[in-house]
Amino acid sequence: MDPEDRSAIRSLCAEDLDRTRREAAQALRRWDPEALARHLHVMSSLAQTVGADALADEAGRMQVRLRSGAETDFEVSAGRMDDLARRAARFLADGAE
Amino acid sequence: MTEPVLIVEDTPTLQMLYRAILKRGGYESEVASSVAEARRAYSALRPRIVLMDLSLPDGDGIDLMRELLAADHHARFIVITADGSVHRAVESMRAGAIEFLVKPFDEERLIAVVRQARESGPRQTRFGRVADGLPALSAGSFIGSSRAIHRTFETIEAVSQSMATVFITGESGTGKEVCAQAVHATSSRADGPFVPINCGAISPERLESEVFGHLEGSIQGAVSDKRGAAGLADGGTLFLDDICEMGTSVQVKLLRFLQTSQITPLGANETQRVDVRIIAATNRNPEEMIAEGKLREDLYYRLHVVPIWMPPLRERGDDVIEIAQALLVRFNATEGRHFVGLSDEVQAMFRRYSWPGNIRQLGNVLWNIMLLNDANHVTTDMLPAALREAGHARAPCSDDAPAVADPLEGLTLAAAERVLIERAIERAGGSIPKAARALDVSASTIYRKKAAWEETGTSV
Numbered sequence: 001m002d003p004e005d006r007s008a009i010r011s012l013c014a015e016d017l018d019r020t021r022r023e024a025a026q027a028l029r030r031w032d033p034e035a036l037a038r039h040l041h042v043m044s045s046l047a048q049t050v051g052a053d054a055l056a057d058e059a060g061r062m063q064v065r066l067r068s069g070a071e072t073d074f075e076v077s078a079g080r081m082d083d084l085a086r087r088a089a090r091f092l093a094d095g096a097e
Numbered sequence: 098m099t100e101p102v103l104i105v106e107d108t109p110t111l112q113m114l115y116r117a118i119l120k121r122g123g124y125e126s127e128v129a130s131s132v133a134e135a136r137r138a139y140s141a142l143r144p145r146i147v148l149m150d151l152s153l154p155d156g157d158g159i160d161l162m163r164e165l166l167a168a169d170h171h172a173r174f175i176v177i178t179a180d181g182s183v184h185r186a187v188e189s190m191r192a193g194a195i196e197f198l199v200k201p202f203d204e205e206r207l208i209a210v211v212r213q214a215r216e217s218g219p220r221q222t223r224f225g226r227v228a229d230g231l232p233a234l235s236a237g238s239f240i241g242s243s244r245a246i247h248r249t250f251e252t253i254e255a256v257s258q259s260m261a262t263v264f265i266t267g268e269s270g271t272g273k274e275v276c277a278q279a280v281h282a283t284s285s286r287a288d289g290p291f292v293p294i295n296c297g298a299i300s301p302e303r304l305e306s307e308v309f310g311h312l313e314g315s316i317q318g319a320v321s322d323k324r325g326a327a328g329l330a331d332g333g334t335l336f337l338d339d340i341c342e343m344g345t346s347v348q349v350k351l352l353r354f355l356q357t358s359q360i361t362p363l364g365a366n367e368t369q370r371v372d373v374r375i376i377a378a379t380n381r382n383p384e385e386m387i388a389e390g391k392l393r394e395d396l397y398y399r400l401h402v403v404p405i406w407m408p409p410l411r412e413r414g415d416d417v418i419e420i421a422q423a424l425l426v427r428f429n430a431t432e433g434r435h436f437v438g439l440s441d442e443v444q445a446m447f448r449r450y451s452w453p454g455n456i457r458q459l460g461n462v463l464w465n466i467m468l469l470n471d472a473n474h475v476t477t478d479m480l481p482a483a484l485r486e487a488g489h490a491r492a493p494c495s496d497d498a499p500a501v502a503d504p505l506e507g508l509t510l511a512a513a514e515r516v517l518i519e520r521a522i523e524r525a526g527g528s529i530p531k532a533a534r535a536l537d538v539s540a541s542t543i544y545r546k547k548a549a550w551e552e553t554g555t556s557v
Contacts, residue, residue: 005120009117012109012113
């Protein structure tokens with residue numbers, strides 16, 4: 001792939017991860033399961049695409065828990081996912097420069 | 098210039114990533130970020146290949162794929178998802194996808210899949226012929242989930258690789274030509290021509306020339322040689338619709354053609370050998386036509402090797418709603434409308450109505466409604482008065498009650514094969530070589546199968 005294209009994709013991915021992280025947090029705060037499910041799907045897709053396995057796993061686990069209706073430790077998982085997403089976005093943004 | 102690949106994906110990073118990968122593979126692409134955008138782009142671009150994410154902000158990717166394929170079966174869908182469940186993979190393949198990719202996937206894999214999709218032949222030919230004002234659905238646009246139509250699907254699948262002649266019966270407007278197109282499209286002749294002839298629409302004097310061709314000067318008005326439908330269908334399928342309207346003199350020539358695979362154009366001294374599979378159809382009762390002397394019995398038995406019955410719309414349960422939905426999508430594109438569905442009351446009326454004109458009538462009703470109205474839903478006030486009134490009465494309809502006994506229903510493939518073979522032998526007066534010719538297999542094949550049945554003592 002063209003190095004310029006690769007750099008542009010990393011930069012855009014960093015933005016997408018950051019935006020999705022914020023939107024997932026908002027959906028969780030107001031408890032909108034449908035919106036949260038969509039954001040988790042996007043987070044999982046992005047994470048898998050860039051090889052952020054831990055983030056992909058966390059987002060995937062949260063999707064399963066959301067589907068099953070389990071709410072215990074949801075906040076804890078969301079916190080972990082938020083942290084992983086921040087780190088992934090920073091890594092990508094730094095690499096794109 | 099080849100049409101661009103349509104990418105249906107709402108995440109900007111993935112849109113850019115897929116475009117970059119495709120660009121590296123030499124493919125141009127366009128992006129749609131939602132179901133609504135995808136509908137517009139699909140209609141405008143007529144893409145050959147679509148990359149589809151299963152999770153979209155305003156709908157489900159599989160539902161969208163079904164809807165777009167119903168409108169135009171030409172495109173090849175490659176589904177991409179992070180949800181790697183087998184269930185979704187199977188569902189998307191059943192809905193018409195040719196490939197299912199789970200993220201993360203190798204870039205080279207995506208390029209290879211797209212290249213393969215582009216280089217493979219068309220799934221089936223699209224026929225834009227307009228009949229009775231109804232734009233034709235593309236070949237393979239068989240829509241329906243009812244048990245009644247699934248029996249038809251199963252028969253089509255069972256005979257797909259055979260050369261056997263197919264005889265389709267059913268009321269007017271039930272989709273006999275669509276059925277014939279599906280038989281052709283799923284056969285090994287799918288890349289060959291599909292040539293339809295409506296025997297009832299051509300005058301008896303011209304029919305022989307239309308089917309077998311003529312040489313210059315052989316008949317009045319013949320200013321040049323003309324290749325007939327049988328010759329044009331060489332390597333493919335000849336579909337003879339309204340076969341019971343064919344005059345007896347042409348029936349004799351058709352019978353000889355079926356027996357020898359040779360045609361003699363009008364005015365010609367020499368015959369030509371052609372390789373054609375015949376599918377015939379009628380909305381009449383062929384046995385009554387034989388009794389009236391209008392249809393040769395030997396021709397009928399030669400044609401009636403594999404019978405397929407097209408059920409009337411009133412016996413197909415909720416298929417009327419599925420088909421109506423597909424027609425809305427099609428007419429939205431051709432008439433510039435934005436209908437998304439039928440109101441609940443209209444759906445209930447459609448289910449109750451008897452649809453004497455079947456799918457053709459349904460298409461005409463919807464087309465009229467969409468020409469005269471522009472709204473999101475078809476409502477009862479848009480329906481013709483006759484349908485509104487009749488739709489209030491209960492029509493005899495049941496997805497569970499078979500109208501005509503299908504002799505192949507419930508049989509295994511082996512048992513169905515035995516029924517067909519034994520019927521052919523019976524029609525051939527017990528002659529196995531004759532039966533073999535009718536079934537287009539060697540006589541030794543039938544002898545072997547009979548021996549195997551006798552040995553195992555199997556029965557149907």
